[in-house]
Amino acid sequence: MGKQRAQRLAELLKKEISDIILKEVKDPRIGFVSLTDVEVSGDLRHANVYVSVYGEEKERKETMQGLKKANSYIRKLLGERIKVYHTPELLFKYDNSIEHGAYISQLIDQVNKEGREESNND
Template sequence: MGRSYRTRKVADRIKEVVAQACEGKIKDPRLGFLTITDVRVTGDLQHASIFYTVFGDERARAETAAALESARGVLRTTIGREIGLRIVPTIEFFADALPESAAQLESVIAAAHRKDEKLQLMRSAAEFAGEADPYRKPHVKQLPTDEDEQTEQL
């Protein structure tokens, strides 16, 4: 079953509010280059799962995760003020696996391209095992010409 219109709107609004708060309101130096990729809200609007990606190495990801966990209360308060729901949803942060899966997919595609290039090199040096054109040619009868008639008379 798909998400309702209201849950989609609340999720989109939470995504905007959290992104703005991470840019301006949270002053934690551990917060790296963060992108909020998705927000999913339960049907009763009680819980919000926030998915994010961080540009950088594993250390930057761990520091950003710690910064988000420490700023969870501030972010929830900001969400409550900005959205104006009767009950502010609890929030939980999840590191999005999108960059890792994209990197894995790119490596698989690169390996396939290398195999294709190797196969192309092998094909360029290949020769036919038998004849170059193994198919029979249709025999076409030729009409006698004037020269053929002259040679027959001699």
């Protein structure tokens, strides 16, 4: 039962945090952010929020700083929107899985292109 509750809360947090970042947070450092996952601890008091940031390394660092600065504001708004006994402490973590996937896709495309060129030369 506890695991299902944590998963339901994680999905709700993901939806609400995404909405808050999109509509409420006005920090200019925060660029294009995508929430990839939210993991809630078993006691529902802590949540790891995994974010992917589109852009260069400088933009990623600025966005992560902006999110850490806005953490308490986001948590306050979460407390108003969801009804749980304790609003979880949020910890924003950078997730590079989207960039890694794009890199792997690029490598596959490159290998396929080279394979086609070799078959055309034969």
